[in-house]
Amino acid sequence: MATMRKLEEVLHSGEGKIRLRGVSRSFVTAQGPLQALEGIDLDVHAGEFICIVGPSGCGKSTLLNLVAGLDRCTAGEIWTDGHRVEGPSSNRLLIFQELGLFPWLTVRENVEFGLRRRGVLRQECVERARRVLRLVHLGGFENSYLHQLSGGMKQRVALARSLVMEPEVLLMDEPFAALDAQTRDLLHQELERLWVETGQTIVFVTHNVREAVRLGDRVVVMTFRPGRIKCQFEITLPRPRTLEDPALTLVARSVLDQLKEEINKAVKTEFRDETTA
């Protein structure tokens, strides 16, 4: 991993790839209005790997949906490369927690989907899909259907489906939450490698603090309902990192301390919800 870039280089290679200013999002629910996000200010630099952690229900997924352009803020603005986000763009792709792979298509057809919609010629689609599938080590599964794959393989198909579009920004919503520890470990390595090779900007949402510290240049901790930014950690641990590294555990602990308060709040609220229901 001699090509591994230094953090300094990454942080100063571009300014404000993604800028969020006063972003809020509220929903109307049966129980009344719900403020999911409130006044989020965040700058993500080009080529940065940023992880967002927070208790479940803090609006992490909502935040990603907003940046992806699949949802609209109730207040505030989101900019990428100096353009206001008005809708989805294939330059800024979201990988869903539930993946959303299409079961009626083969692995290769799933990967080609975005290219075909963009009007790329069939032959080129096939070649690019093939290349990306090899990149995520799924070369032999082009013609398989999704139900024939394991969870980790599906995860890699979802990754390939986005990577093939060569987006500058990759938004990942708890992509590895449903996987076993070994598979997750492997995918961490692969993701880190791909990130280094492509120089993409990655916003990675997770509730797993160790995962966040393992992957991120920066870890953002969010508060519980309404979701605000509580604090941020610059992770300066050298790459490639491993989960077993004691230094990583130490950093993770200080992040976890911040997060715990919010988790307690979340638990209390959920408990109250249950008793009043």
Place this chain on the structure above:
Amino acid sequence: MRRLRRQLLFYSLLVAVWWLIADLEIWTPYLFPSPRGVLEALRWGFADKTFLVGLGISMKRIALGYGLSVALGVVLGCLIAASEFLKDTLGGTLLSLQSLPSLCWLPLAVLWFGLSEKAILFVVVMGSLLSVTINTEMGLRHVPKIYLMAGRNLGARGLGLIVHVLLPASLPHLVAGLKQGWAFAWRSLISGEMIFVSLGLGHLLMMGRDLNDVNQVVAVMVLIVAIGYVVDRLIFERFESRLRQKWGLSAAP
């Protein structure tokens, strides 16, 4: 293989019992058909080509009628799924109309179109349109939201989203609707053909009655069942099982 043997045994037993009862002549032979008589009627029917002609005419009608109701039904289903207003108005109407047996459209069809091809076509379309429409609409409505989000995320818009995400995602429902629609269309056709000298299978059935030929009646009935079964098995069942396999809904047979 075991299933096949079991079925073979069952059907030969059934025919044997039938044969026995017919031979006992508890009822007069011109009221109670015998297997031999039915077989004979089938042979004669095909030999003098009346059955072949009837079959051809019926198949042409069903192709036209069913094709029309599939085309209309899918479009209508899409429209209803797309609009809350249409769902609340037209959707409810269609659902209540489904309780109407297709034969009930016959008097109206005759009043409007006379004893004509159009009347039969009308009954066939009315008989199957609703299943296709309702199932299309249901299929579209039940498409998981994540597929739409994923489609939009990857750049599918408008018509592309419908053709490449919505329709394939609702295909299992759609095929169920097409299958049900076919069954209804086939039944409606036969009833529709009974009303006049339409030369189709339904007409041959009535001709058997007019000639007091119970064997011909049963022979035509056998033919109607056979065609319904073959289309259901060879076309829909096959397509459905391929679909299920692809989606991983059930283990390969």
